[in-house]
Amino acid sequence: MKRVKKIEHLCIIGVGLIGGSFARAVRQADLVNHITGCGRNIDNLKKALELGVIDDYSQDIREAVKEADLIFIATPVGSFKSILSQIKDSMKDGAIITDGGSTKTSVIEAAKAVFNEVPENFVPGHPIAGTENSGVEASFATLYQDHRVILTPLKQTKPEAVEYITQLWESIGAQVVIMDAHHHDLVLAATSHLPHLLAFSLVNTLTTLDEKQEIFENAAGGFRDFTRIASSDPSMWQDICLANKDALLEHLDLFSSDLKQLRSALQQGDGDFLKQIFTRAKHSRDDLSAKNSD
Amino acid sequence: MKRVKKIEHLCIIGVGLIGGSFARAVRQADLVNHITGCGRNIDNLKKALELGVIDDYSQDIREAVKEADLIFIATPVGSFKSILSQIKDSMKDGAIITDGGSTKTSVIEAAKAVFNEVPENFVPGHPIAGTENSGVEASFATLYQDHRVILTPLKQTKPEAVEYITQLWESIGAQVVIMDAHHHDLVLAATSHLPHLLAFSLVNTLTTLDEKQEIFENAAGGFRDFTRIASSDPSMWQDICLANKDALLEHLDLFSSDLKQLRSALQQGDGDFLKQIFTRAKHSRDDLSAKNSD
Numbered sequence: 034m035k036r037v038k039k040i041e042h043l044c045i046i047g048v049g050l051i052g053g054s055f056a057r058a059v060r061q062a063d064l065v066n067h068i069t070g071c072g073r074n075i076d077n078l079k080k081a082l083e084l085g086v087i088d089d090y091s092q093d094i095r096e097a098v099k100e101a102d103l104i105f106i107a108t109p110v111g112s113f114k115s116i117l118s119q120i121k122d123s124m125k126d127g128a129i130i131t132d133g134g135s136t137k138t139s140v141i142e143a144a145k146a147v148f149n150e151v152p153e154n155f156v157p158g159h160p161i162a163g164t165e166n167s168g169v170e171a172s173f174a175t176l177y178q179d180h181r182v183i184l185t186p187l188k189q190t191k192p193e194a195v196e197y198i199t200q201l202w203e204s205i206g207a208q209v210v211i212m213d214a215h216h217h218d219l220v221l222a223a224t225s226h227l228p229h230l231l232a233f234s235l236v237n238t239l240t241t242l243d244e245k246q247e248i249f250e251n252a253a254g255g256f257r258d259f260t261r262i263a264s265s266d267p268s269m270w271q272d273i274c275l276a277n278k279d280a281l282l283e284h285l286d287l288f289s290s291d292l293k294q295l296r297s298a299l300q301q302g303d304g305d306f307l308k309q310i311f312t313r314a315k316h317s318r319d320d321l322s323a324k325n326s327d
Numbered sequence: 328m329k330r331v332k333k334i335e336h337l338c339i340i341g342v343g344l345i346g347g348s349f350a351r352a353v354r355q356a357d358l359v360n361h362i363t364g365c366g367r368n369i370d371n372l373k374k375a376l377e378l379g380v381i382d383d384y385s386q387d388i389r390e391a392v393k394e395a396d397l398i399f400i401a402t403p404v405g406s407f408k409s410i411l412s413q414i415k416d417s418m419k420d421g422a423i424i425t426d427g428g429s430t431k432t433s434v435i436e437a438a439k440a441v442f443n444e445v446p447e448n449f450v451p452g453h454p455i456a457g458t459e460n461s462g463v464e465a466s467f468a469t470l471y472q473d474h475r476v477i478l479t480p481l482k483q484t485k486p487e488a489v490e491y492i493t494q495l496w497e498s499i500g501a502q503v504v505i506m507d508a509h510h511h512d513l514v515l516a517a518t519s520h521l522p523h524l525l526a527f528s529l530v531n532t533l534t535t536l537d538e539k540q541e542i543f544e545n546a547a548g549g550f551r552d553f554t555r556i557a558s559s560d561p562s563m564w565q566d567i568c569l570a571n572k573d574a575l576l577e578h579l580d581l582f583s584s585d586l587k588q589l590r591s592a593l594q595q596g597d598g599d600f601l602k603q604i605f606t607r608a609k610h611s612r613d614d615l616s617a618k619n620s621d
Contacts, residue, residue: 111598161547181545210545216538223533223542228553230589231525236608238578238585239517244510248517249615251475251504253455255556259522262549263612267605271598278593284532285590289583291532295524296579299572304565311561314530318557321543 037200040065044101046094046116048072048081050163051133052107053172056086058205061174071097072108081169095123106132111272113143121147130155131198135221135269137185137214139276150189156198157185157214159221160207165264178206185214222280227288229270230281232263331494334359338395340388340410342366342375344457345427346401347466350380352499355468365391366402375463389417400426405566408437415441424449425492429515429563431479431508433570447485450492451508452478453515454501459558472500479508516574521582523564524575526557 040059045052048070059065070078070087071094078090091097098104098120106116113134120130130152134140137157144151162180164171182202186195199209212220239248274281298306334353339346342364353359364372364381365388372384385391392398392414400410407428414424424446428434431451438445456474458465476496480489493503506514533542568575592600 161545163547163549165549180547183545216541220538220541220545223536223538224546224550228529228550230593231529231586232553233605233608234586234589235522235525235582236612237604238582240607240611241585242517242578242581244514244517247510247514249611249618251455251477251514252518252615253457253474255457255459255559256518256522257615258552258555259526260612260615261552263605263608264616265549265605265609267602267609270605271602274593274601275596275598278596282590282594284536285586285593287536288529288532289586289590291535292525292528292579292583295528296576296583299524299568299579300576302569302572304569307568308561308565310531311527311557311559311564313534314527314557315559315561317534317543318530318554321546321551321554322558324543 037064037204038197039063040201041102042067042069042100044069044071044098044104045087046071046097046104046106047108048078048087048090048169048172049107050167050169050171050176051160052105053081053086053169054162054174054176055105055107055133055160055205056081057172057174058177059201060086062204064201064204069097069101077169084169086169086172094119098124098128101125102128104128104130106130106134109266109269109272110134110136110139110276113140114146117144117147128154129194129197131158133158133160134276135159135225135273136276137183137217141185141187141214151187153189153191154194156190156194157187158198158202159183159185159217160202161225162207165261167266167269175206177202180207182207182209183212183217184209185212185217187214218277218280219283222277222284226273226277226281227284229262229265230274230285231288232260233267233270236260236263331358331498332491333357334495335396336361336363336394338363338365338392338398339381340365340391340398340400341402342372342381342384342463342466343401344461344463344465344470345454346399347375347380347463348456348468348470349399349401349427349454349499350375351466351468352471353495354380356498358495358498363391363395371463378463380463380466388413392418392422395419396422398422398424400424400428403560403563403566404428404430404433404570407434408440411438411441422448423488423491425452427452427454428570429453429519429567430570431477431511435479435481435508445481445483447483448488450478450480450484450488452476452492452496453511454496455519456501459555461560461563469500471496474501476501476503477506477511478503479506479511481508512571512574513577516571516578520567520571520575521578523556523559524568524579525582526554527564530554530557 068087070090160182364384454476
């Protein structure tokens, strides 16, 4: 792989799990000279500085981005419009913007609303990696290794900018996939947003039961795995659900309709139907285990 | 802890993950002299013999149990009635029966149907442990360490038998909890059976989508955790769902009704409601992480 050009000055807006891990990874790969952090939580920024994840910080976005050659936005997607408005007149000419937002249509809409047209130097992106933890202390340099990063450039996006961002991600071990933003949102609604919604919803339902105490006391490994994502950041997931509402509702309705069928089969004692559904699911899930380290 | 009496002759009916792990654990703790395996899959029994999990086997249940002092039934719960009928007239006087069945009311009903009344030497049990894998090769001696085992004895169950089974489980590192069978089924419907049903159902729904291929290709750790239990044995779970139908339907309906509310909030863009639900779920799930190694 050809050596990618070093980033002179990187600004990370939102130095949490995603932003912090990107900073650590490019630093470890010797791909950056200076990293400025920006964010609303001053304690988190101080911690990031202390951990050497960033070199300095400013809570004033305009100030934070003004010297940056690359701006990486890694905040909840609901904040993008406000952030882009503040960046707009203070960023350097030719600076490249990319992001780690979990939804892409909404991010593109936000950019359109602020800039009238999505800037040619803005490469929307989404690393398919993460844990249920948040904040800079949860970040680590190898988060993106062997993980996918989906980029959703538009027609007007500069090919050089897409190429540069692609090379950066590849240099820190990720695999880049290019996809249409709308398609990204549909796929992620199914594979990430709906599972999160269901996990949050199930745990919430169980907390309302009389047997709540015993339920959690008797939870085994299967329950812990199934509900781990319910420990994710509520504000971030509120934003994601609203930003990808249409695709999420579409998949939620398909799920609910299939679940209703399963309920009828259960009520009627139709074991064959249950087994057929369970078997098909097991085959798909086993295939996934075979392809990925589980 | 007082040293528990060694089992002279143990018969394991169903030498899979649960039965095989029990055999390995009592053997490792030097708590058994001889183990006979019994099951429908001859290759699995041969494998169990080869691995030293059992000392011999018979596929004839009557033959397998006739010398046993302790009979451990670890087969899908739908098979209990047939197994108990075959045990009935061939087991030794005074032999103790226990089991690892995931539902307890159905197991007790099966025993009632076969014996007219649940035998005083039968201690219904359920170890809250397992993985998504099955078969003797998936079994391991430490499966029950630091896991709960729920026993659901009846009024007529001999206290000595309950005490003996309790000591056995404790000797291999488990924590025993005594519970009413009906209550057990309600708690497990919430903490295990419903999550399995939802995981199977979601994976099945996703396999029906046009984007199926991409969905599974872009699945990250959260999805893998959430759906891991969909790799569980379909026959076993068909049995569990049918055996615990009433409690499962009750919890499924509560879940569906709460999910419907969440759907309305999402459709109306009511972020505050989403955040409130997500936050409550996160708190409960974080508490669970704090109590258990996650």
